[in-house]
Amino acid sequence: MNGQGGTAVRMTGVRLRQPHFQLGPIHLEVPAGFVTAIVGPNGSGKSTTFRLMLDLTKPDEGGIEVLGRTIGNGKSIELLKRVGYLPEEPYRHDNVIRGMDKAEFYKHWYPDWDVNHYRELLRLFEVDHSIRLGKMSKGMRRKFDLALTLSHHPDLLLLDEPSSGLDPLAWRTMIELLHRYMESGDRTILIASHVVEEVKRLADFIVFMVNGKVLGMYEKDELLTGWHQFYFPGGYEKWRAVLSEMPGLAGLEDAGGVVRAVTSSAREADAWIAARELVPAGRKSMELDDILAVLVEREKRQRQYGMKGVVQ
Known part of the structure; x- marks a missing residue:
């Protein structure tokens, strides 16, 4: 329009x-x-x-x-x-x-x-x-x-x-x-x-x-093109430090045998992953309700722990 x-x-x-x-x-x-x-x-x-x-x-x-x-x-x-x-x-x-x-x-x-x-x-x-x-x-x-x-x-x-x-x-x-x-x-x-x-x-x-x-x-x-989730095989401790600098990182969690990394900047994250020769087990674009769930969780953590800022 x-x-x-x-x-x-x-x-x-x-x-x-x-x-x-x-x-x-x-x-x-x-x-x-x-x-x-x-x-x-x-x-x-x-x-x-x-x-x-x-x-x-x-x-x-x-x-x-x-x-x-x-x-x-x-x-x-x-x-x-x-x-x-x-x-x-x-x-x-x-x-x-x-x-x-x-x-x-x-x-x-x-x-x-x-x-x-x-x-x-x-x-x-x-x-x-x-x-x-x-x-x-x-x-x-x-x-x-x-x-x-x-x-x-x-x-x-x-x-x-x-x-x-x-x-x-x-x-x-x-x-x-x-x-x-x-x-x-x-x-x-x-x-x-x-x-x-x-x-x-x-x-x-x-x-x-x-x-x-x-x-x-x-x-x-x-x-809708920017928000994606990447899955990396292995435990959370293995990936926590490595993925902490991923562009647009909005969430990182253990998803049962894999680590789920959420980014709001998929294009930049792709380049960052390729430059470090990392190999995700999979990736998926995110729907609005998925993005909202991430933002709601971050808002809860802000209120509970006094964290500043929301990753956009």
Whole structure:
């Protein structure tokens, strides 16, 4: 996808303290014109981050800009008309009304509401909006909320686990619609998702988030080509000192008869291995969930032992 440049969302030193959780400090820039995915375990702070961007939750520290406007200065209403937000869970207080009634309410808030696009989306998702929202199945409610979110042609989409409850056919329809949404080149999606295939199909950039902290932002293709794991025959003690200088080393462990070395810089590691005439027993590229697992483990060790820095 071709972006127009600039920054759609900027978070600078954002911190939020809650009784059992601390978010931040977060420094994050979401590029305009691209799809950025936030990936992390449950409880990482992804949904809270979205709420901060929408001025639904106030930070204790730091600044937030969305589409070039400062959030939290009391002048967010006009700005938020340019944003489409799909929360992880539907609003329960809507359960007593019909879908068509909620759509009628929505169109008064969004000057760019497109009733024809709304009806097209209902048709594509096979949603009957005359049903009360509380009577819809989880999947149908998700499809209705997606249709509602897309129907005012927002400049920025914030999607929190958008495919939750969708069957495979509806999921495929959603992916196609989001690709179509990005075709103009001047729109932006920020998505939080646990679905690896979803992230791979949609994202241009990936942000890893763990325990309220951003561990890094990566260009997707570079990430997936850069992270590999090498296997070396023999015990851990044999290889520990030898492999400690491997470029991009992000993890080293005994894997039962072999030592598993994880690197975030596969090309440089290849050259380094060849120069020392080392012979791996095998190698394998890493999926997003594998990379996340490594980063989560490193974050745990940081907190437990006070280690500094995260290998990127």
